[in-house]
Amino acid sequence: MDGVIDLVVERADANPERLAEELAGLGIAAYRGVSTGGGRVRVHVTPGLPDADRAAIRAAVARHDPARQSHQQQVAAARRAALDGLRKAWPEWTGADKDTFLRLLAAEWGLIPEE
Amino acid sequence: MGWTTPRTWLVGELVTKTMLDTHLRDNLMALKDPPSAQVLRDNAGAYTTNSSTLVPVDDVNLKATLTTYGGDVLVWFVGTFNASSGTNMVLDIRVDGSDRLGAGFEGLVAQTLGTAREAIAIPPLIVTGLDPGEHTFELLWSSSGATIRLFSDTTSGTAADNLPAILVAREVS
Known part of the structure; x- marks a missing residue:
């Protein structure tokens, strides 16, 4: 939307506040935020995301522990x-x-x- | 029954059953039962975002789809929100996956949210200039910082969370 694309990961058990902290902590300039719901995590980024950043985001979502607090x-x-x-x-x-x-x-x- | 542009009748014309069915019966039935889509979304949990850019809340399930006959469409939304801490939320509605109704503005509605739940609505808006055919209407949202929540859950043990997100679209003449 308005120059933002989504990286979508099927995952229903996120702690949104903690995940937002973890993704912001990656320091990726293209990162615009994260949404959850419908059994999915959607990470919003600007187009042209380098492959390394894309991989770092997917890895962060994969290792996210919803039991940990922000x-x-x-x-x-x-x-x-x-x-x-x-x-x-x-x-x-x-x-x-x-x-x-x-x-x-x-x-x-x-x-x-x-x- | 769909809508047919009413016939201009001619002097001395033989009016047939087919004509009456099409231009009177079917059109009256179409007016009585216009294309409508009402989504009362149960997400089995809250939706969340902290996106600084307007993004769809749920581009699959929180989307009203209807096939119109070329008339205007009335669309509106209501839901219950809060935030993990004080933040500004903006809501908008996207038509056919591309056009924001609040284009030219930040959005259609803005609200400062805190941890208390608030029911917030986008009041009925008339969408004009739509060609006959299928159209979609999606809720968009953004946050100025903190994570915001839209409650949409019938399974929560917390009564205050057991609320649907409601999105409605209806063709109007």
Whole structure:
């Protein structure tokens, strides 16, 4: 579409966020994104993709492990775990708990991004 | 029954059963039951993309195909979306595999998405200038960065995910 072609791989079990990270990490200039659904992974690239890049993309899709989380998913999981740790009565909160709460709040408000 | 351009009747002309069937009965039936295609897509899971360029959501299954008699076509879409983090989504509709209805614009509809689910529609649009014959209408989407999801799943254990993606096209006179 509008100068983009698809590399199609039959695969139904992708973790889209992780796969997008992995494909972006290849550093291929022609890469425009990835779509999933209908039992297929479609990697969108501009035409004229060198064979080596094409092979690298197909290899990345083949070795993709959907059980592995993306960086953003790991951050979200850590945030959920931290919040779970704060679900207790106020007198039980330690100084570290309050630091954690402030860190989560600052990230939630966009003041200090979570690493 | 298909549509036939109505006959211009002549003074003193003998009107036959064939003429009446073709120009009255069949045309009325064609008007009553115009060519239509409605896709309520169950993908058994969400569609996703992070494509920065408009691409089809599913060029096989989320595509409305109908054979028209040369009239205009009304087309529209509705679905439920979210994103893995804040991002801008653009939607468009492609006709016959090449022409975007939103050509000249970024797309037909844009929406800033977050993790909360939102029902988003492309309202009914009239597509003109189509020759008689088969025509296809496909949903296109793009993202400004994060992965976006279109829910299309009857098998999910999460009730909020159990929603079809709906694409409709119908010839109108």
